[in-house]
Structure formats: structure tokens, C-alpha cells
Amino acid sequence: MVPAGTNAPRLIGQPVARLEDPPLLRGEGCFAGDVSFPHQLHMRVVRAQVAHGRILSIDTQPARARPGVVAVWTAADVAEVPPIPFRATKVQGLEAYCQPVLARGVVRYVGEPLAVVFANDAYAAEDVADLVVPEIEERPALLDAGEPPREFEPGRDTEPTVIRKGYGDVAAAFAAAAHVIELDLSVGRHSGVPLECRGAVARYDASRDVLEMYGAAKKSHWNRDEMARMLGRSPSTFHLYEGHVGGGFGVRGELYPEDVLVCVAALRLRRPVKWIEDRRENLVATNHSRQQRHRIAAAVDAEGRILGIRDQFFHDQGAYVRTHGARVADMAAGLLLGPYRVPAYEVAGHFRLTNKTPAATYRSPGRYETTFVRERLMDAVAQKVGIDAVEVRRRNLVASAEMPYARPLDALGTDVVLDSGDYAGLLGKALSRAGWDDRKAEVARRRASGEIVGLGLGMFVEKSGLGPSDGVRLTVDPSGCIELVTGAGSVGQGMETALAQICGEALGVDYRRIRVVRGRTDQIEFGNGAHASRVTVMSGSATQIAARAVREKALAAAAEMLQADPADLDLVDGRVVRRGGGARASVGLDEVARHLHPSSRYIGRRPPGLSAEGWFYSDHMNYPYGVHIAQVRLDPGTGMVHVERYLVAYDVGRAVNPMLIDGQIVGGLAQGLGGALYEQFTYDAQGQPLATTFADYLMVTAREMPDTVDVLITEDAPSPLNPLGLKGAGEGGTNAAGAAVAAAVDDALGRPGFVTALPVSPARIVAALATARTGAAS
């Protein structure tokens, strides 16, 4: 907050226009595909066409003989490059499952990189890649993570670890229960599918011994550090550049084999190397996500109050452990309980490998899945004890008086302490905003007239603001331009605008005067990219700290210049002004910066410059929370689910820019609905992927979006963990979409518990409706 008594502009909370948009709207965006260097090579990946097998040989000779081909590599050519590591996690035993940059000895999924071709143009590279024909001894594909563990490879089985968490006396809870409700629920395999496929361009500058990679996203510093280690370089000699990013969603910007390969090639071949993923590759090579099967049981008392929850789930990791390690399973286990008071809990997450594309995080990872599971469970409890969906939740929600609410669980290595919240309050606001009772009446009316319509709701707790730290550097240049350098990533979420608003408010300047420099590891020593809905919380808090430090420096220097007491000065509209005026009433920030220039005659022996770093630390995550309410209509002929109305109510602690949050929520909802109704990476019995084009992998388009999406952003429960009360807001639109749609479909069909798997199957709906008609007719 700005010190009292100032008339600095109030920027935080305003739906100001995005700083990011002008170049994008003018067609001046720079995506990975837009980066080129003279004399560059093009890399094409030769991918496995069988799901599982032993590599007997790979004949690269025909490809190498082609004109314009500079090199063809298989695993033997990159034998010194270690497999891709994963981020620190407490789970042991995963290292042996990491992916080599090119398949070594065995292939484990269709799409796995077997070889790479480097040619003078992209067309030649693609054509020549077809000439690289591996000889592979096929083995049966292991495709069901729910099957008992078996040998995956000699000495390694399909279950490297089981994640176990829990607290309380679960057995006693179940023994004492009035009712025990058991469910078997599945979430399908789908993922973030950005508009921009992946891409990477590497260039080695021998004159400076600097390696550069363009096309980074999400975790540039981490990827840089890890690749530096893999390549035996110092991180200082290796820089990653993130340009514009055509969608992140958790999948884009992880460290993939192709990133490493372009870097190795640039170093070894001494030419820039460019690789751009095509869509088919994207759908088999970029991280999948979500696929889990949960066998969950609740023990409840006669009034539907939860006494204990027991869950056993099977996480389908696909063929390798990628950069996230077991984080999705860890979060599923640690965050399953959501907003409810659960006295005893026990979970065993079976982390299983299969012969499919490796999986990792996707928007609301571990929460989308468990919210579906938990909310299905709550609906089943309601049904069992004969109360409605709202009442069962009211009876079980953690109360605001209990906040902060510590659960004896951990997630992402932090203790789970729900920092603040009024869950029941938000439920009430959501029901009121949605006109729940009117909606119920409308649904009943329309049902009576033959329409198949239903209402459903889901509640959830998100998590955000993962620590431990973030920093920014703020500099006012002699022209008065304010540069904010951050190691956070800009993947479309609007972070440049949000940070500029926070900075502008603290400095008393128009946010459009702030230039956010990001996505360049050579510009700031440390950074955390964009993940875990942490940027606004962590980098935003660091920004406020840095801006206040700059503010203090500016006031102190201006005090010299104006011969005033700093306490009598304020920063307004980019100028330091003397309250009440005077001889010389103000100086511009540009003048202050020049006063502090190292060649200024006023500089004395001070460290020069009008700049400061700000660092913010946090030991705990914070927990925004929300409610989804869906109204659906089913088509009896096709079984398709049409979402008519949708409400997302979301408490974000403090909304820096409501317009950005609204955009995040609506976009996130599209993805949540995709997973609920349309998107699925299906495989045949041999492990051949069946969804490798947009004709088969069904993205939500404008047509599939609800007729009406209402977004209610509340700020009832600011986080006590940072000065601005911020909580992240990027995943709340996705989180409960599966849960709310499933409940609405149940309601439309009049069959509680009908939906047990996502995406909802039109064929099952058609069959159910046919049965219902037959039953009605009989």
C-alpha cells in the first residue's frame, strides 16, 4: 500500500489494459519460430513408431548420404549427455526412470526421440528423417496404470514409488461411520495444448564462449542451470531467452530432449540449430497429464459429516519421469481434501509407468483430478444421507474462524496450512450470484417439458505462491524510463502488466512507464519462471519491496536537490513533489536518476544509480478457493453435453487486475471443460496414440464454450503471507470444471453417481437415456 496521505494513483485493483498486447496486436510478436540466425541448421527428430521394444539397430547411413544433411545422431552420438533430471522432490527412486535425450537400447512410447537429423533446411530435414529406419524388437505395450506392477525393464518395475500421506485414525473413523461411501473414479489423459508448438533455437558464440537458446518458456533459469550441468558448462556461459509464448499451461517450457539436443548440436556443429515442433509431434511428444484412477472411500456420520477419507490412486506417468518427478501425484495426495474438515485421512498414490507419452503438470495439476474425485465423493455422501449438494458441503467446510488451518500434510515440500478463507461465505455468494434456486426451478420446469437439463456445483481450494523466494531489480534510467527486470516468465498470463501495476502504485507513476524485462537469463542472476501460480504473489511482492526501496532513494536524492526534508516529499505522477509547493516544487524521476548518475558531480562516493533489488521470501503456499456452478443440457440423440451457463466464483485475496483474472478464469474454464467433455489422448491396444491431430484430439472452441460464463472475483480473504494479500489466480477456472460438469450431468440424467470418469462419454449418455426411455416405457 502507498503510504497514507499520498495522492499516488491507485493502480492495484484496476482493470488496466495489458502492456503485453501492442506487439502481439501489431503482428510483431516473436515466437520461437520467428527466431533465425544466418547459416542455421534445422533439426528433425526421428520418433519411435512402436510403443515398446528393444532397439536392435538404427541405420543412419541412407540419411547421412543425402545432400544438405550435416549430421544424423542416435543415442551413441550423445552418450556423454546424461538423462534429463527432475526438480528436487522428497520422493526417492525416480532417477532410473529419467528420459535420455535419445532412446537408449529400448523405446518406451510412440513419439520417443530415437535419432535426430541436422540439415541445411527444414524440408530436407523432415524428408531425410523418414530414411532413418530403426530395427526394433517389439514388446507388449503396458498401458493400464491400474494393473499390478510388473517388470518394465530388467531390474525396474512399473511402480517406482508409492506416495503415502495421511494423519488421524482412519481405521477408527471407518469403524465408527454411519455410512461408508466407496467410489472408483477416473480422469482421462489430456493436457495443455498451446497454440504455439514447442521450438528451440540454439547458437554458440565461440568468440565469447557463450551458448544461447531461444524459445525457452516457464522455467528458464532452472532449465539453463540443469542443461549447463548436463553439458558441463558454467551457467554464466549459457543463456536462455524466452520470447513470446503461445500458451504455457504447465507443459510448454519444461526441459525436453529437444532443448538439450539443439544445444549439444550448436556446440558440436558450430552452427545455429533450429527445431520447431509440428502439431503431430506436439500431441505425442509434449507432456501429457491428468490420467489417474482413484479408489476413494469416505466414512461419514449420520448427518453426512466426514469422519475419514481413504484413497488409493493410480497415477499414469507414461513412459518416463520428466522434470516434475512425482509432483502431480504428490499434489494429488497432499491437496485432495480441498475445503473440507477431514479428521482422518490416508492416501496411497501409486506412481506407475506405462508405454505412453510421459506426463507432468497441466494447469491445476493434481487438483483438477482430486477436485473431481472429492466433489464426486461429496455428492455421493449427500445422496447417501439424503441431503442436497449444498448442504453436505456446508456441513463439512472448514470455517473461516479456523483459519489459518494447518493440515498434517505436505505438498511440494511445504506444510499445508490453509492461510485464509471464508469458504461458506463464498459458497453463499456463488449460489446467490448464480441464482441457484431460480436455476433449480428453471431446470425443473424445462425437464418437465422434456429437456434433459441439470445443475451441478463443485468447490475447491487452489494453491499458489510457492516459495521459497523471488527477486526483481528495478532501475530508473536517466530518461525516467523504469525498468523492472525479473526472472519470472511471461507465458500469456499478463504478469508484465500486473508487476507494472504493483510497481507503479508503489512509485506513484503510470504503469505504462514501466518496462518489464523478463525471459532473459543474462539479465538477472536468479529466476523462477512462471509456474505454480506464483508470479503475482512472489514476484509481485518482490516488486513492491524493490519499488519502495527505489522510492526511498528517490526521495532522499530529491531532498538534496530541492533542499527539503524527505518527509515533506512525495512521488506523484513520476515527479518528486514538495507537499505544499515552495521555491522549486518538484523534480522528475529522470532528473533524480541523472543526479545519481556515476558521472554526476553530486554523486560523491555513493553507489550510483536510482535502482534497487527487492527480494521476497515465503515458506508456505497460499490457498485461493472457489466454487464452480454448471448448468448443462444433454442431447438425447448424440449424448453430447452442452454447457449452457457457468459460474466461477473465486477468492483471490487481492485482485491486482480483475480483467486479467477474468481472462485467466475464462481461458482456464475452456481447458477444464475440454478435460471434462472432449479432450482425451486415447491409445489402441498396441499403444498407438489415436489422437494425433485436431480431428481426433478435440479442443474446446468458441462453439463448445458455455453460452454464458459469469465470473465472480472476490477479495474476502487476503493472504496474510504477503503485504498485498495476494493469492495466485491462474488455475481457478480449470480446477472444478470436471467436478461441476459431472454433477450437472448426473442431475440432468437424474442418476446420482452416473459420471465416474472424465471425459464424460456421449455413448454412455446415449445408452443411459435409451435405458431410461425403455425403463419408462416398460
Added chain:
Amino acid sequence: MVPAGTNAPRLIGQPVARLEDPPLLRGEGCFAGDVSFPHQLHMRVVRAQVAHGRILSIDTQPARARPGVVAVWTAADVAEVPPIPFRATKVQGLEAYCQPVLARGVVRYVGEPLAVVFANDAYAAEDVADLVVPEIEERPALLDAGEPPREFEPGRDTEPTVIRKGYGDVAAAFAAAAHVIELDLSVGRHSGVPLECRGAVARYDASRDVLEMYGAAKKSHWNRDEMARMLGRSPSTFHLYEGHVGGGFGVRGELYPEDVLVCVAALRLRRPVKWIEDRRENLVATNHSRQQRHRIAAAVDAEGRILGIRDQFFHDQGAYVRTHGARVADMAAGLLLGPYRVPAYEVAGHFRLTNKTPAATYRSPGRYETTFVRERLMDAVAQKVGIDAVEVRRRNLVASAEMPYARPLDALGTDVVLDSGDYAGLLGKALSRAGWDDRKAEVARRRASGEIVGLGLGMFVEKSGLGPSDGVRLTVDPSGCIELVTGAGSVGQGMETALAQICGEALGVDYRRIRVVRGRTDQIEFGNGAHASRVTVMSGSATQIAARAVREKALAAAAEMLQADPADLDLVDGRVVRRGGGARASVGLDEVARHLHPSSRYIGRRPPGLSAEGWFYSDHMNYPYGVHIAQVRLDPGTGMVHVERYLVAYDVGRAVNPMLIDGQIVGGLAQGLGGALYEQFTYDAQGQPLATTFADYLMVTAREMPDTVDVLITEDAPSPLNPLGLKGAGEGGTNAAGAAVAAAVDDALGRPGFVTALPVSPARIVAALATARTGAAS
């Protein structure tokens, strides 16, 4: 100095190998010509072919009509771009003489940019440039700066300013003199001619609104800031990159019209724009230097002690005032007196414009010229009072006991205070090292046998370490790599090595582990490039300060890690060690850096990172000093002067790397001899340059270098102005070359005062020898 009691490596003073060499020796250098971007345009400058005239019209239509030509601009197309500014100086009235980026209305020298052509390839651009034919109404060329001022253009005459300095009662000194010696002396027009011609490549990244220019050198930050102002941009959005530089010498890297033009074009045409200067352009377009005529007079007593000096000089600035303003003339006036005690002094420097290429600084600017003049004067005094060249100097040198010796003069805006020195001591060492008496005997012997040989000496005071400030940033990355970021420029002088030595000694690490990042304005907010022999002094001192701060941080963190008292720790060979060993005896700097990483669990709430900035400030320059001794043999047939032996004795305060200084001195001597004997930019009566190829502009090659060059580096007088006692060492090889050669030629001819102009004229020597023979015969 390293704290007492450590066994850190002694790096300062060692002739260690240059860090800069590996990429250069492997052919991996990156000069301006090596920088290219896809889709780039090539710029070609259409230059004036007459020295003076009014532009009636420039027809660009034929050029514009050619295929592959994207644009052709004249002054009207860049009307909004202001003329190129000059660096702050106390001299007023020069602004009106600054150069526009393209000639406006008039042309003033052959080579002046009249128009620019942008085409898809460099060959087309060059061909098409010939089609741009200006119609110019010629005016008489003004070529002699010694003529009385006249109108240069309406309202402006050829003398924008006269620089006057002085102190004491000069009239009284001359009135009281036993002898008055008057000389009329000239130094020819020559300059630094780097192996690499200039070049500039500009690129505008619309996606980030960042303008970049590659090919910068010398003063990247200043050039960036000034061009930003000219283009109406914030400096934060504009970055200059200095790659390898094929010779600086003061001329390369100043802000020239072509730099601005490529930047304007990149912004306007939205394509990268490349310009590479060819040699003919280089010889007419890059700064000239040196040309001055002095009418100097000394008042001396009967023993040859100077009572006063009066000088009137005419500085031939050429057609425009460039970035240096009147600095060369200012330094000539302020530093003319060199090492001598001069009770009264009066100088008037007539700063005159002519229709020749504009002039500015070149290695030892203002000192090469005035050392020639002053030492000629000293030789004339010796002749007049009948003492020898050594004795006249001994009688007049400022004594070491008088140090620091403040002169009531200023130069470059600082008071001239000779900081330390033992001039007579160095003279003695030089004579001894050269075997002066033996040489005199040898010369006498050979002369007797018909050879035309002679000995001469010159003494000088250099200046270095211009303030006000310099800073570096030092960071140890988690791999233990030490990065030193500096705004100083690397133009071949070896500064990366010197700074690494200073850093390595303070940190106790091998200097090869230190990576110097320089020449990138996006990497450090402020910088001063490479000029005025200031880098080792200023940036070196800043480096020591930063390294000590990092050392302290490392010891404090290691103390935590080793549970030791920081006072018991030392930094040795990249590790913090516990004196006397112990349970865990040491930690590597890499481990310390990881301990201080923001994601380290030990970081607490500290600002993370093992890094520090160091800033050094200085109000005064420091003054290294030296002696040149030349032995020459004249060819009676051609009049050519062959330099047989040469000694440069130079006191640098403290030699960080004697090998680098040796290289600087020998290289500088080659340039000094060039100006003394070979190099001259001559013009015909119409102002047409006659030296536009290396057939006419005679560079010193290995053949012209002395058979023996001896370099004596001393450290008798460390500077009291910085902790290491450093003085710069880049210009001492050049400074007195003209003076010493002139004296030696006089001696060889047996005609004191014969040489009155540089370069020494073979024709005059031939004539003199003919006269001598005739005289001898008559």
C-alpha cells in the same frame, strides 16, 4: 594487496598469458563484419567528392529505381535527427560546428556523408551509390589552420574558440630572460588506422521494443545514451554491443554519422541494417588527428633554467567538431609543460576549422604533439646555452621531493596535479639502460667512418586514470565460475586479463577462472568504455573493491558452513580454507555460491547470491612518465631515416601485467614512429585527400620498426590516488617518438633544430645532406 599472511597467488605483476587470445588465435573472433542477421539490409554511404561547396540538389531517383534498393536517403530524410553531439567540455560555442549525420546544405570535406543507400546486398548497395549524383556549387577549400580566421559559413568563422590557459608573470619572465628561444613547429595530420575498419549493424526488435547496435567500441554507454537522445528513445531500450575490436587507438568507437544512420534505418525500415567501412572510406571518414602548428618561445636564464614559456598554437580540427569537442586542444594547452618546472606559462590554442576530415583524439592526444614541441624547445635551449640534451633536462625537471606537484592548470576539467614521480631518477635509469655514453661513442665512431647516425632523447609525462568513477559487478555462479561485468571496453589492450589478475589476486583464485563480460550495455547500467588510459586504473580499482566485498561475503558464508570464525578463514585457490585445518577444512566457492542461492534452505531472508558491485571514484588524473631514446641512421640517397635502436623507459606506478605493457609500448611506438617519419594525410590545393590507400598513407610495418626496441618498465612512483598505485600504460610508447626521432635526426645531421615538422621529410634531409656535402666541398 592481499591481506598479510595469506598464501593467495600473487597475480599482480605477473606476465601471465592473455585471456583474450584463445578465440582470436582459433579464428573465432567476432568483429563487426562477422555480425549478420537474416533479411538484413546493407548500407552504403554516398560521400562528397569536393571539399567545400553548396549542395544544389541530390538526385536519388536513378538509384531508387534499381532492383534490390529499398531506400535512398539524403539530409531531408533525416531532418529530425540532430547533429552528433560532443562530450561535456567547458569550451562554449562549439555546438554550431557539430556534424549532421548527412550533409545539410553544404559539404565541408571530401568524404562527408551526403546520402545513404540501403539495398539487399552489399554489392548492389555499393554499385547503386555511384548513381547518386549531387549537384554542388564549389567554393574554395580552406586548408591552412594557420591562416587568419575567416568566414567558414555565413555567420560562423573558422575559429569557434581559442583555448587560453596560463599562470605566473610571463611578461616578467621574458623580460628577465638571459635568452629567449623561439620556434615554429608543426606536427602533421595523421591518425590511428586500425586493421579493422569501422562497422555497425543495427537491429530493431519490435517484439520487445529494443534497438540493438553491434560493432560498438570504446564508449558504448556514452554512444548509447547520446544516440538514444538523438532518436528520442530511452537508453534502457537501446543496447550497444562491442565484439572484438581490430584496433581502437582513440578513433574507433567514437560516435559517427554511420552509427546513427544504421540505427535510424533499422527503426524505420524494420530490417537489420549492416554497414562496413572500406579502407578508402576509413582514411577519409574516420577521425584524423594531430595536426597542429606551434609558435613557442621559452625565456631561460643563463644556465638554461626555464623562466617562462609562451605558446600560440593552431589546431587543425578539420570540417566539424566531433565527439571530443576541443579536448585535444585542451589537453595540448593543459599538458604541454610535461615534466619541467615552468614558473610562468601562457598558451593560446587557436581551434580552427578547415575543409578536411574532422579530427579528434589519437593515442597520446595533445601529448604527442606537445612533447614534440616542448622537447624540441628543450633541445634548442640546450643548444643556446651550450649544454647537452641531458643536462638541460636535469636542470629543469620537477624533483621527486616536490611531488605531488600542482600546476595552476587544468586539463579535461581536472586540476593538473602531478601525483608522483622521480623524473630525474628515470632519466638516469634510461640513460644507463641505453648505455648512453657508449652509444654516443659508437655514433661518433661510425660518423667518423662516414655513416650518418645520431642519438636523441625525449622526456614526457603521460596522463591516465580520468575519473570521475567506474564500477564493476562480480558474481560467483553455482558452478564456481566468476563473472566480472564491466562497462569498460576491450579494444585490444588486454583489459580482460588485467582485471582478471586484480580480481584473482583479491579473491585467491586462478585468473583464468574469471570471465570478463564487457562491451554489452545491457549487462551493466553504467560504463566508460576504453579511453584516456583509464581502464586499469579506474576499473581495476573498482575490481579490487568488488573482489574484496565478494571475499568478505564468501568468508562469512563459509564460516556458517564450516561453523568457524570468519577470521580463521582464508581464500586459497578457489576454496575457503580453515587455517590449520579441522573437521571439515574447506568449502569451494561453488559450494558457497550454492549456499547463498535464493532457493538454498540456508538463505534465510538475506539478499541472495555471492556477488558484489565495486565502485571507485577519483577527482584527479594520474601521471605516468617516461623517456624515449632513439638512435637513427640516415640514408644519404633517399633521405630515409632508419631507426636502429629505441628505448622506452616508462614508470607506470604498478605494472599489473608487464607483458601487456610491453606490448602496448612497442605497438604504441610503431604508431609514434609512423607519425614521426611516414604517416601523413596530405591534401592538394582543392582539398582532395591524397592519401586514400595504403600505397600513399604509409603505415609502419615490421620492416620500418627499429632493429632493437628495449622497454624498461619501472614502478618507482606508485600513484597515491588508488590502492594499487596504478597508472595507465597505453600511450607511453607513442608519446615522445616524434621528439626523440627529431632530436636523433638533428644529431645525425649535426644540425640542431633542423627538424621543425613531423613527419620528417626525406626530401629535406636529402637537400640538407647535399648542402652539407657542397658546404664541405666548398
